[in-house]
Amino acid sequence: MGAISVIGCGYLGAVHAACMADLGHHVVGVETDAERLAALAAGRAPFHEPGFDELLARAVASGRLRFTADIADAADARVHFLCVGTPQRPDGGAADLTYVDTAFEALLPHLRAHEAGRPALVVGKSTVPVGTAERLADRLAEATGGAATLLWNPEFLREGFAIQDTVSPDRIVYGLPPGEAGDVARETLDAVYADALGRGIPRLTTDYATAQLVKVAANSFLATKISFINAMAELCEASGGDVTELAQAIGYDERIGPKFLRAGLGFGGGCLPKDIRAFMARAGELGADEALTFLREVDAVNLRRRAHAVNLAIAACDGDVSGRRITVLGASFKPDSDDVRDSPALAVASMLHERGADVVVTDPAALENVRRVRPLLPVEPSLEAALSGAELVLLATEWREYLALDPVAAGALAARRSILDCRNALDPVAWRSAGWTYKAMGRS
Known part of the structure; x- marks a missing residue:
């Protein structure tokens, strides 16, 4: 198997590159962000992901993984993975394909056939x-005259489980x-994924x-399931029911299953929110917008949870949060991640801060990112210091450290035992x- 290139070494690309190198492939990662490139080249992870620091350092030290800013260094690769981001456009819900198109056009002049005329393979992994x-594919055929083929290989990474x-x-x-x-492309990528395919x-x-x-479609289904149980939480609060018991009961139905039925603040991060909005926008462009109108309510339910959490916090503070010390446990959108993009936890903390609360945010991994995107929001790396003097504690991200908190010890630090x-x-x-x-949300 010839060398592999990974174009775009953000979260997806960096993990993919390191994993491929650890499996024995020779990989060159192409990254234009100078700060991220320097960290990766030195074998230092530029983001928090369990196990990635060790994996990256091992892959770089092996000599099978190197990083560069020059896409010409990828010219000798047989397989090129396109892993750049597709953020939401600022003028609407549609995906911004600027990074995809720029990277693709930059790669075109360096594509050539290998091994007795077998075409190079461009593998799209970005969510588009x-x-x-x-x-x-049409542009590739026009530019290379058949010297390269396109295969689309979507990624399904979960932050916190990316290596697995x-x-x-x-x-x-x-x-x-x-x-x-297509047959040749399949054979080529099968050789890259031989280890996984060999394990069935x-x-x-x-x-x-x-x-x-x-x-x-997978992300939309997951988002729908999360918003469904959060809608049920709203009904449970109105009727006196308990959403955790409701979720347990319906989760026994094998057609439904118990996963992702925990009601709470809802979903966030860099994938689900922007992906469902881009899906709706694309459906509209195709004249099939009615097929996905339900996703508008999925999105609306999800965003409502943040405002509802703020209202519950206000009620817990006797109707006024001004000057009240509120400790927010967690800033990342999920545990085992430092990603604060569209984070429900950070949104709630920010809304309380704007209402005059004396908010302090703590998180095991995400505080540097909080300082970058919310510089006026007070943060505290020490959990004990964050809890000291708290009049209200919010569990906003379910990190293991917070689930393991001793309520007696936490109560000795807090000024008022309210959570x-x-x-x-x-x-x-x-x-x-x-x-x-x-x-709790959705429980009497």
Whole structure:
């Protein structure tokens, strides 16, 4: 197997590059951000991901992984993975394909056939609107005259489990061109993924359109399930029900299952929110917008949870948070991540701060990112210091450190034993037994 290039070494690309090198491939990662490039080249992870520091350092030290800013250094690669970001456009919900198009055009002059005329393979992993792969394939044929082929291979990484999801995914999807070109592309990528395929991980082959739809369809289904249980939480609060018991009961139904039925602050991060909005925008462009109108309510339910948490915090402070010391446990959008993009926890902390509360935010990994995007929001790296003098504590991100908190010890630090469990992750009996006023979302 020839060398591999990874174009774009943000979260997706850096993890993919390091995992491929650790599996024995020779990999060159192309990254234009100078600060990120310097960290990666030195074997230092530029973001928090469990196990990634050790993996990256090992891969760089092995000599099989190197990083560069010059895309010409990727010219000798047989397979090129396109891993750049597709953020939401500032003027609407559609995906911004600027990074995809720029990286693709920069790669074109360096593509050439290898090994007795076998074409180079460009593998798209970025999450893109359906129709993007077809457009890029036409451009590839025009620019290279058949010297390269496009295959679409969507990623399914979960932050906090990225290494596992790269090395041992639950499925691998290939979007292939028809005919012999597709057969050759499949054989080429099979050689890259030989370890995973040899362990029996399912590989599905399909067309470009379906491969692009798989990722956004999966994210939309997950977002719908999360917003569904949060809508049920609203009804439970109105009727006196308990959403945790409701979720347990319906989760026994094998058609539904128990996963992602924990009501709380909802979803955030760099994928689900922007992906469902881009999906709706693309459906509208295709004249099929009615098919996805339900996603508008999914998005609305999700955003409502943040405002509702603020209202519960105000109620817990007797109707006024001004000057009240409120400790927010967690800033990242999920545990085991330092990602604060569209973070529900950070949104709630910011809204309380804007209402005059004396907010202090603590988080095991994300405080540097909080300082960067919310410089006026007070942060405290020490959990004990953050809890000291608190009049209200909010569990906003369910880090293990917070789930393991001793309510008696925490009560000795707080000025007032009042906690709002925004993730339904704590044991209410234990906290109430320690003298805390315990409130959770969707529970009487």
